Amino acid sequence: MSKIIQMTDIVKEYPFKGGVISALRGLTFDIERGEFLSIMGPSGSGKSTLMHIAGCLDRPTSGEYILDGRNVSTHTNDELAMLRSKMIGFVFQSYNLLPKTTAIRNVEMPMIYAKVNRKDRHKRAMELLDLMGLSHRVHHIPSEMSGGERQRVSIARSLANNPDVILADEPTGNLDSKMSDEVMDILKTLNKQEKTVIIVTHEHDVALKTNRIIYIKDGMSVPNL
Amino acid sequence: MFELILESIRVSFESIHNNKLRSFLTTLGIIIGVMTVIIVVSIIAGLQSKVQQVFSSIGSNVIYVQRHSWISMGSRDLRKMMRNYVDFDDFKMIKEMISSAEDVGISISRMFPIKYRNEHLEAIQTQGVSENSFKINNVSVEIGIAFSADDIKYKRNVCIIGKDIQKNIFKNENPIGKTLTVDGKKYLVQGITEEKGSVFGQSMDEVIYIPYTAMIKYYGEESKRLSIEVRSSTPDETIEELRWIMRLSHSLKQNEGENFSINTSDALMNQWKSLTTAIFLIMIAIGSLSLVVGGIGIMNIMLVSVSERTREIGIRKSIGAKDREILLQFLFESITISLTGGIIGIFVGFIIAFTISKFSNLPFAIPLWSVLLGFLFSVSAGLFFGILPARKAAALDPVECLRYE
Numbered sequence: 001m002s003k004i005i006q007m008t009d010i011v012k013e014y015p016f017k018g019g020v021i022s023a024l025r026g027l028t029f030d031i032e033r034g035e036f037l038s039i040m041g042p043s044g045s046g047k048s049t050l051m052h053i054a055g056c057l058d059r060p061t062s063g064e065y066i067l068d069g070r071n072v073s074t075h076t077n078d079e080l081a082m083l084r085s086k087m088i089g090f091v092f093q094s095y096n097l098l099p100k101t102t103a104i105r106n107v108e109m110p111m112i113y114a115k116v117n118r119k120d121r122h123k124r125a126m127e128l129l130d131l132m133g134l135s136h137r138v139h140h141i142p143s144e145m146s147g148g149e150r151q152r153v154s155i156a157r158s159l160a161n162n163p164d165v166i167l168a169d170e171p172t173g174n175l176d177s178k179m180s181d182e183v184m185d186i187l188k189t190l191n192k193q194e195k196t197v198i199i200v201t202h203e204h205d206v207a208l209k210t211n212r213i214i215y216i217k218d219g220m221s222v223p224n225l
Numbered sequence: 226m227f228e229l230i231l232e233s234i235r236v237s238f239e240s241i242h243n244n245k246l247r248s249f250l251t252t253l254g255i256i257i258g259v260m261t262v263i264i265v266v267s268i269i270a271g272l273q274s275k276v277q278q279v280f281s282s283i284g285s286n287v288i289y290v291q292r293h294s295w296i297s298m299g300s301r302d303l304r305k306m307m308r309n310y311v312d313f314d315d316f317k318m319i320k321e322m323i324s325s326a327e328d329v330g331i332s333i334s335r336m337f338p339i340k341y342r343n344e345h346l347e348a349i350q351t352q353g354v355s356e357n358s359f360k361i362n363n364v365s366v367e368i369g370i371a372f373s374a375d376d377i378k379y380k381r382n383v384c385i386i387g388k389d390i391q392k393n394i395f396k397n398e399n400p401i402g403k404t405l406t407v408d409g410k411k412y413l414v415q416g417i418t419e420e421k422g423s424v425f426g427q428s429m430d431e432v433i434y435i436p437y438t439a440m441i442k443y444y445g446e447e448s449k450r451l452s453i454e455v456r457s458s459t460p461d462e463t464i465e466e467l468r469w470i471m472r473l474s475h476s477l478k479q480n481e482g483e484n485f486s487i488n489t490s491d492a493l494m495n496q497w498k499s500l501t502t503a504i505f506l507i508m509i510a511i512g513s514l515s516l517v518v519g520g521i522g523i524m525n526i527m528l529v530s531v532s533e534r535t536r537e538i539g540i541r542k543s544i545g546a547k548d549r550e551i552l553l554q555f556l557f558e559s560i561t562i563s564l565t566g567g568i569i570g571i572f573v574g575f576i577i578a579f580t581i582s583k584f585s586n587l588p589f590a591i592p593l594w595s596v597l598l599g600f601l602f603s604v605s606a607g608l609f610f611g612i613l614p615a616r617k618a619a620a621l622d623p624v625e626c627l628r629y630e
Binding site: 052055057058077078081082084085086090092096097098099100109110112113114115118157160161 | 228536544550
């Protein structure tokens with residue numbers, strides 16, 4: 001298996017009241033292509049920051065991040081946007097769907113930015129919503145759907161441009177246990193279809209469903225317990 | 226790219242729809258600005274075509290030699306007040322010497338009371354004219370006959386009356402062959418001129434024409450309101466010739482200024498044009514000003530919109546939107562808002578201008594360029610004042626945006 005993510009000595013500092021706050025202090029780990037793993041840690045441990053860097057939304061202050069053989073630590077905004085568009089699909093705790101926008105428009109959105117033509121875009125979005133069992137919700141806006149449905153729309157959206165990596169930030173955080181299981185099952189299925197699935201969570205039972213857990217505390221990885 | 230524009234327009238209509246009152250107030254400045262331009266341009270264009278119509282009845286190849294200029298620039302100074310009349314000697318000299326003109330006529334205007342049986346009117350404009358005056362001035366006789374050379378030569382007491390005189394004095398009677406008393410002297414009515422209508426509320430048909438020789442017969446060579454009329458197909462050449470003859474006739478030395486005026490309808494038209502151009506420019510300045518104010522309103526609302534939709538910007542960036550694409554989205558939104566205002570302004574301006582033309586009897590005209598100008602103005606206001614908010618949106622950090630509640 002080849003490595004899809006290699007992080008070496010990742011440091012992230014934020015300026016704060018004249019000094020700096022370190023969110024990540026020298027994090028090093030690798031993720032193999034096709035892994036199904038979770039990143040765990042208490043709140044304030046830096047796992048969100050890690051996810052932002054892994055998802056190319058942010059750059060590390062120092063250290064090296066190699067995504068699919070590319071050193072993205074030094075990429076420009078446009079290059080990062082390109083990677084977010086093609087390589088990464090995000091699933092958020094609060095879904096982050098565009099309000100007042102139908103499910104299908106939400107799923108089509110990443111493909112608009114990826115310049116997919118209208119016909120292909122529409123077809124792909126319909127397929128994905130169908131896959132998520134949402135054929136009956138295509139023209140509903142987020143406020144007309146349940147939490148589980150919204151999260152499935154957001155998973156459909158994350159898959160729009162067929163990315164290599166799915167980054168899920170507390171994907172079950174706002175869901176009851178039945179819906180949680182549903183979402184986890186979907187993510188597991190995606191992993192079987194050769195996607196690398198990374199789940200950021202603080203819930204043990206969620207983490208235990210994955211094949212590997214990386215523990216983070218105070219911006220550093222903790223050896224496996 | 227095209228999809229992105231469509232998406233931006235869709236999103237902006239959505240946000241206009243969701244904030245109807247706010248959007249309306251935002252575009253009010255643009256609406257008023259564009260509306261003002263459309264209305265004023267339309268009114269002036271209407272006046273223009275009306276005036277053009279009147280001026281063309283004067284005849285563009287007729288030159289008038291008169292005491293004063295039609296276009297009085299500045300104050301009437303004493304020297305102008307004291308200047309010599311253009312008189313019968315000038316007329317005779319021009320008639321003898323001119324070589325580049327087809328026709329030279331004369332017209333002396335005076336005000337007289339008129340009377341027919343029990344009907345009478347005070348102070349009617351009476352013009353002493355030569356036999357060629359009608360032809361020169363494009364006046365046609367509708368009923369009866371025009372003056373002949375003999376009428377002038379033999380100083381006959383004959384007259385031709387305007388439509389208003391017929392209506393007010395003769396009522397339903399046929400005036401031809403009747404005797405009209407003008408300032409106590411009797412004249413035989415031999416014709417009625419074609420109706421000319423009114424210009425700015427002033428009737429052009431309340432007039433009586435008599436031979437100028439008849440006028441001289443009773444009142445002497447009084448030349449207070451004398452006008453020499455010259456028709457020429459080569460006006461520029463004729464004007465130069467007239468200038469030369471008049472200097473000679475008035476015995477002006479080389480260094481002395483002219484004490485007479487040569488008037489043409491072209492010059493008057495030019496004067497009118499420069500006046501309306503000035504009004505145009507002022508209105509465009511006022512229009513631009515309200516567009517600037519409207520534009521600032523749009524900038525303000527777009528800034529509000531950017532901070533309201535911070536999270537949306539974060540979402541869009543996280544699913545692959547480039548900074549440039551966020552910039553374009555907000556730019557297109559502000560252009561959509563201001564263009565919508567512009568279109569409303571054009572529409573409302575159109576309706577108001579149409580209503581004004583209905584009530585004022587002016588011809589209705591909206592030049593295409595003023596509509597294009599309205600479009601251009603509103604698009605450029607949206608573009609110019611949208612840049613700052615759009616840049617702000619594009620520069621936002623996606624992580625910050627996603628954290629934003």
